[in-house]
Amino acid sequence: MAKKDLDSLFKEKLGQMERPTRPEAWQKISSTLAAQDHSRRKAGGWLLWSIAASVPLWLSLGFWWLTSYRLSPATSVAKLLPKQEETIAPQDDATQERQSPRAMNQPERKKKELPKKEVNSLNQEEKYKNQSALQNQSLVEIRPRQVQPSLPGPDPKIPLEFPLPGVLPEENKKEDAYRIVVTVKLSPVGQTPILAQNEDNKPKKREGKIWKTLKNLKEGLYPDSTHTDEEGRKLWASIGKK
Amino acid sequence: MLKWYVQQDLARQCQQGNPKAQKMVYERYAAKMLSLCLRYVPRDDEAEDLMIGGFLKVFQKIAQFKGEGSFEGWIRRIMVNECLNHLRKQRWLYATSDLPPAPEMSQTIAHDYGAEELLALVQDLPTGYRTVFNLYAIEGYSHKEIAEQLGINENTSKSQLARARALLQKKLQQHQDKLNQVKHG
Secondary structure, eight states: OOEEEHHHHHHHHHHTOOOOOOHHHHHHHHHHHHHHHHHHHHHHHHHHHHHHHHHHHHHHHHHHHHHHHHHSHHHHHHHHSOOTTTOOSOOOGGGSOOOOHHHHTOOOOOOSOOOHHHHHHHHHHHHHHHHHHHHHHTOOOOOOOOOOOOOOOSSOEEEEEEOOTTOOOSSOSSSOOEEEEEEOOOOOTTSOOHHHHOGGGSOSSHHHHHHHHHHHHHHTSOTTOSOOSHHHHHHHHHHHHO | OOOHHHHHHHHHHHHTTOHHHHHHHHHHHHHHHHHHHHHHOOSHHHHHHHHHHHHHHHHHSGGGOOSSSOHHHHHHHHHHHHHHHHHHHHTOTTSSOOOOOOOOOOOEEESOOOHHHHHHHHHHSOHHHHHHHIIIIISOOOHHHHHHHHTOOHHHHHHHHHHHHHHHHHHHHHHHHHHHHHHHO
């Protein structure tokens, strides 16, 4: 009797051993596989159907969001303005924050607790110190209006400025002022001017003076008046009607 | 045994979900896999259930087969894992405690045994011995791999294998003695 190694004997005999199976085994396997495939296809169909159904929903949501975003006043203006990072213009140095001398003037606060009286005196000193700095900063030199002395000529011009509501000025529409140049004939020293001799021209009140001046202009006493445009004429006409 | 390219083609057809290819694979390897399961689980119905569960896993995870090795070897490994998982669930693998290594015996036996007789001898072994012997002697696992698969020590695997060999040799000797008595008597 030939003798052989135990492991190799079992491996040789049992490794390639075949035991016939029952046909019911394949039925079980095929039915299970078919059920799994059916459930997988069903799940895939549901997934596809849900995706297809969600497309119009997402589209409507996106349309609503876009319209609401564009129609909102804050975003509509902001979208028109270019972003600062996207502009190619160099950054303006004036926009950079700088440390003001007022901030540099702040004294370092001492954390050490002092008696109340000393603290008050210290605060008072700081207050005065800061106030003086503020006063120096806010000091503005106000110069008196320089009036150029000039020799009286034959036709000196004195500008008069007064507001006229309802009348648009020609030169500067923002300022509600009206400029009329009035020619005054000056008399020699010691004599009363011609206008002063007229009682109607006395400055009883401001409106009377204005009306008198306008009346003189209408009568042609001041031919150098620069107000000769259409609006002036209309003004005169309205005054005459009144 | 099927040629390599036939195996690869079958695997590719199964990956595409072809039912005919799946049935061909089953018909080709089912008998072998059932005998494999019978080596680990003696009961026929249990072994068949394990074989069915193994084939279901084969067809479910067929996409993981990259074609780098033998398709039959890949199926066999799935079947072995299925049997080991079943044994783990039954807690048969944890019944054996650590044993000292058994003394080496002369591993020479008579040669004229059939597969069914040898299968019966293996099935008579205790579960732990049988599992280690199957994995080491027939499947070709190392002790390290067996220890990792079963969650035991390598020395435990070696001792279980030695005891399984001793038991098998003893049973073979008894069987030989019976045959001799029949012949002479």
